[in-house]
Amino acid sequence: METVRTFCRNCSAACAMAIEVDQGRMISARPDGAVSPYGAYLCPKGLASVEFHNGAEDRLLNCLARSADGAFAPIEPEAALDAIGAKLAALVAEHGPRSVAVYHGTGAYRSTLGGLMERAWVSALGTPNFFSTMTIDQSAKWVTMARMGTFASGRHAMRDLDVALLAGGNPVVTHQGAPFALMESGAPSRALETARARGMKLILIDPRRTETARHADLLIQPLPGHDAAIFAAIAHVLLRDGSYDHAFVERWCAGLDDVRALVAEATPEWAARRADVSAAEIELAAKWLGDARKVGVGSGTGPSFSAHSNLADHMIELVNVLCGGYRRAGDLVRNPGTLRPRSFTEMAVSPSRGFERKPKCLSADTGQLLGEFPSALLPGEITANSPDRIRALIVFGGDPLKAMGDPALASAAFAKLDLLVSLDSRMNETGKRAHYVIAASQPFERHDLTLAADALYPEAFAQYAPPIVAKPQGCLHDWEFFWEVSARMGLPLIFKSWSYGQRFEDIARGLPLSPADRPDPEALCRFLAGEGKVEFDSLVAHPEGLRPDSEPAFVQPAPDASGKLQLMPADVAAEFHGYAAEPLDDGYPLRLTCRRVLHALNGAFRDSRAARKRHPVNPAWMNPLDMADLGLGEGVLVEIASPHGAIRAVARGEDRLRRGVVSMSHMFGPLVGSGDPIADGGSNPGELTSLSEVLEPINFMPRFSGIPIRVSPVSEA
Numbered sequence: 149m150e151t152v153r154t155f156c157r158n159c160s161a162a163c164a165m166a167i168e169v170d171q172g173r174m175i176s177a178r179p180d181g182a183v184s185p186y187g188a189y190l191c192p193k194g195l196a197s198v199e200f201h202n203g204a205e206d207r208l209l210n211c212l213a214r215s216a217d218g219a220f221a222p223i224e225p226e227a228a229l230d231a232i233g234a235k236l237a238a239l240v241a242e243h244g245p246r247s248v249a250v251y252h253g254t255g256a257y258r259s260t261l262g263g264l265m266e267r268a269w270v271s272a273l274g275t276p277n278f279f280s281t282m283t284i285d286q287s288a289k290w291v292t293m294a295r296m297g298t299f300a301s302g303r304h305a306m307r308d309l310d311v312a313l314l315a316g317g318n319p320v321v322t323h324q325g326a327p328f329a330l331m332e333s334g335a336p337s338r339a340l341e342t343a344r345a346r347g348m349k350l351i352l353i354d355p356r357r358t359e360t361a362r363h364a365d366l367l368i369q370p371l372p373g374h375d376a377a378i379f380a381a382i383a384h385v386l387l388r389d390g391s392y393d394h395a396f397v398e399r400w401c402a403g404l405d406d407v408r409a410l411v412a413e414a415t416p417e418w419a420a421r422r423a424d425v426s427a428a429e430i431e432l433a434a435k436w437l438g439d440a441r442k443v444g445v446g447s448g449t450g451p452s453f454s455a456h457s458n459l460a461d462h463m464i465e466l467v468n469v470l471c472g473g474y475r476r477a478g479d480l481v482r483n484p485g486t487l488r489p490r491s492f493t494e495m496a497v498s499p500s501r502g503f504e505r506k507p508k509c510l511s512a513d514t515g516q517l518l519g520e521f522p523s524a525l526l527p528g529e530i531t532a533n534s535p536d537r538i539r540a541l542i543v544f545g546g547d548p549l550k551a552m553g554d555p556a557l558a559s560a561a562f563a564k565l566d567l568l569v570s571l572d573s574r575m576n577e578t579g580k581r582a583h584y585v586i587a588a589s590q591p592f593e594r595h596d597l598t599l600a601a602d603a604l605y606p607e608a609f610a611q612y613a614p615p616i617v618a619k620p621q622g623c624l625h626d627w628e629f630f631w632e633v634s635a636r637m638g639l640p641l642i643f644k645s646w647s648y649g650q651r652f653e654d655i656a657r658g659l660p661l662s663p664a665d666r667p668d669p670e671a672l673c674r675f676l677a678g679e680g681k682v683e684f685d686s687l688v689a690h691p692e693g694l695r696p697d698s699e700p701a702f703v704q705p706a707p708d709a710s711g712k713l714q715l716m717p718a719d720v721a722a723e724f725h726g727y728a729a730e731p732l733d734d735g736y737p738l739r740l741t742c743r744r745v746l747h748a749l750n751g752a753f754r755d756s757r758a759a760r761k762r763h764p765v766n767p768a769w770m771n772p773l774d775m776a777d778l779g780l781g782e783g784v785l786v787e788i789a790s791p792h793g794a795i796r797a798v799a800r801g802e803d804r805l806r807r808g809v810v811s812m813s814h815m816f817g818p819l820v821g822s823g824d825p826i827a828d829g830g831s832n833p834g835e836l837t838s839l840s841e842v843l844e845p846i847n848f849m850p851r852f853s854g855i856p857i858r859v860s861p862v863s864e865a
């Protein structure tokens with residue numbers, strides 16, 4: 149028996165782990181707190197990762213090709229790559245590179261070499277068609293950056309905060325922390341306990357008394373979709389009482405008078421009526437924020453999924469700005485980066501509306517956000533009446549048909565593709581409709597670095613993970629897929645250490661890869677670590693991870709103070725007036741909200757035996773009083789109808805939910821339900837979503853929360 153140190157790649161926390169290996173077979177995983185900045189911690193998915201690997205889920209062991217009759221047959225990886233490479237080369241020759249698109253899903257984010265090889269391939273190809281889950285997740289935050297600007301020193305770490313306000317996130321379950329939600333990704337409960345023992349106050353705004361609410365000093369439970377009103381009212385109180393950070397706003401912001409005018413009538417009483425909460429709670433939250441020294445205000449997916457998500461996010465960031473919620477010159481930077489060292493300056497970076505520039509989408513007059521087109525427009529880009537339309541789509545670690553919602557519209561568009569490839573370790577709903585499914589290797593079979601977590605750790609830390617076991621014959625590494633396809637297309641690649649905010653083409657440092665010489669994955673990792681503060685050989689020698697041995701880093705004063713945050717651009721103000729004029733009663737008595745389950749990560753791990761035992765379906769959770777009003781018993785079958793569609797689900801009572809709200813997890817059930825959610829293994833709330841109506845401006849974000857619904861019993865139940 150041998151103990152191997154590595155890290156979990158199931159989510160972005162990248163928790164350090166120790167795995168017992170016996171004669172080449174992994175036996176068990178346990179937390180490894182030796183050096184990790186989270187201490188010893190693994191969530192149930194991390195603890196089960198060896199079982200997942202050893203077959204608790206139906207992983208794909210072979211690549212598959214779909215024949216004319218629609219059935220899948222196994223295909224050798226080489227043959228699949230030859231066919232895909234030839235088809236792509238022919239499409240590019242006939243229609244140009246824009247005929248090819250990629251969709252980068254949740255599974256792609258933790259595949260370090262795969263994700264960067266994908267970027268290199270897209271850049272070499274020269275297509276603007278990069279889609280990812282970011283634009284159907286929290287791209288409201290990107291829109292705010294583009295319209296307000298950013299503050300270069302970043303927000304305070306949770307370890308420094310006096311007051312943290314989180315709207316619509318549940319980090320104790322999701323481990324979704326920095327940079328937006330301010331929480332720590334690994335060991336979230338322990339981090340919150342430590343922060344509160346130090347005196348930090350936690351305010352949560354969520355229709356559900358979440359698992360995170362156990363740590364809250366104040367929980368406000370609004371109707372979904374009214375964060376804009378609540379945060380406008382908090383801004384109103386900060387301005388009314390003069391408790392905002394005058395010095396910060398004066399030095400770094402423009403547009404305070406427009407904010408004053410906009411929120412003049414947004415009193416706590418007004419917001420309380422709209423969101424159905426008490427005005428006193430809003431006053432209290434504003435008082436705590438106004439009185440505190442170091443404040444962090446952020447959000448999870450809730451406000452980014454609901455109506456007016458871009459407006460809501462702007463108002464949330466506005467409150468953070470009014471509280472001066474960013475590190476200042478002289479502040480200690482707890483994590484200045486290890487693999488990607490960063491410097492921090494106290495400086496506003498003026499907005500730059502990249503989405504107004506070319507390249508633009510074909511189906512709507514919008515450009516890119518951080519180099520990506522909105523995923524909700526992917527179907528329209530496939531069906532556009534244009535020679536530039538998308539004809540081939542590579543789906544890397546994602547299930548866009550399930551994730552985007554509106555499966556009728558989306559699957560009809562996907563059916564028009566000449567080539568649909570799913571690069572995935574599992575068969576999912578998009579894979580079922582693909583021409584080729586490429587079986588991807590699993591984490592413990594490949595080389596990884598903690599590059600994606602580098603900036604998220606609470607303290608500087610890095611880890612390198614070589615493979616522990618060999619990949620099955622029929623599988624390909626994600627990076628191999630992109631390199632092999634490019635080799636077959638005769639495209640030389642330049643491999644780079646890209647990260648968000650960078651234009652791939654502008655990164656000077658690159659490793660040229662020739663189509664003739666197969667890259668060595670360890671050499672790729674060595675290249676990526678080349679800019680870091682720790683030697684790659686030290687990382688190899690310390691599989692438990694390393695903290696760089698460097699002087700403490702502090703925020704530097706601004707070299708230039710000309711940048712300004714634009715607090716209230718005209719389009720944001722117009723969106724606010726539109727929201728404020730909306731009637732509260734739209735004829736639908738209930739609102740459907742989002743939630744996530746601890747034992748699965750979106751579609752991944754959901755079909756493992758442990759997860760299925762706990763979650764045979766994704767119930768429609770309801771307040772028991774709402775159930776009683778509708779005459780619904782526990783576990784009955786209900787129909788849920790939105791303005792866009794209807795699904796059947798199993799109703800379950802949960803008194804953690806406020807009245808008027810039904811909550812359901814996504815990524816359960818088939819794309820389109822059969823009418824029997826128990827036999828289906830759940831229901832797809834995406835059927836209640838529209839990809840043609842009520843999309844937000846700029847990012848075309850669909851509505852995944854706060855969906856107006858009606859619930860009725862199904863009589864034959």
Ligand SMILES: Nc1nc2c(c(=O)[nH]1)N[C@H]1C(S)=C(S)[C@@H](COP(=O)(O)OP(=O)(O)OC[C@H]3O[C@@H](n4cnc5c(=O)[nH]c(N)nc54)[C@H](O)[C@@H]3O)O[C@H]1N2
Binds near residue numbers: 324744749750
């Ligand atoms: N275990 C597990 N972890 C995961 C995932 C998973 O599926 N399972 N998914 C991963 C992914 S892809 C993501 S993006 C993150 C998401 O991480 P989180 O953002 O923490 O996700 P949720 O738990 O869905 O939290 C959203 C919360 O918003 C509330 N809410 C809904 N609508 C509104 C609203 O209009 N306003 C307000 N204020 N609140 C609202 C909901 O009640 C819910 O508690 O989690 C990641 N981590």
Ligand SMILES: Nc1nc2c(c(=O)[nH]1)N[C@H]1C(S)=C(S)[C@@H](COP(=O)(O)OP(=O)(O)OC[C@H]3O[C@@H](n4cnc5c(=O)[nH]c(N)nc54)[C@H](O)[C@@H]3O)O[C@H]1N2
Binds near residue numbers: 742
């Ligand atoms: N109604 C509703 N819709 C939603 C949401 C919601 O809360 N409600 N949430 C939205 C959000 S935040 C997101 S992020 C999206 C999620 O959308 P997607 O990311 O498209 O969906 P996932 O199910 O996470 O797909 C991840 C896939 O990656 C695969 N995978 C895992 N590891 C690897 C790997 O190493 N390599 C490869 N090649 N594949 C791998 C998994 O098997 C899985 O099939 O859904 C969005 N849609």
Ligand code: SF4
Binds near residue numbers: 157158194323333
């Ligand atoms: S929090 Fe994420 S990285 Fe940590 S053990 Fe769980 S799934 Fe793995």
Ligand SMILES: [Mo]
Binds near residue numbers: 281285
């Ligand atoms: Mo997400």
